[in-house]
Amino acid sequence: MNAAMILFDSSLREEVFMIMKLSEIINYTLFHGLHGSGNQGKKEGTITWPGTNEILMVLADEEGYKRLKETISRYKKEKGEAHLLLFQWGIKEVIV
Secondary structure: OEEEEEEEEHHHHHHHHHHHHHOOOOOOEEEEEEOEEEOOEEEOOOOOOOOOEEEEEEEEOHHHHHHHHHHHHHHHHHHOOOOEEEEEEEOOOOOO
């Protein structure tokens, strides 16, 4: 099992959900209206630092994560400097 976190500019929400659909991933948790600072500058939802970020948290099996990674890689290759990052880590246990 893999956990994936997709961090993206809020303006890319529709594209990210299309990526999820193309990757055949339906289970996620969305965090929106996030503030932060990074290589792309600050995003605090203010006049001085406009914009916000969002995060999609996903749990996927090996095949699902592989599809997600490939779809995001294609998207970033086509869009160039798309403000979208994918993080992945292994999950040892899930208690349901």
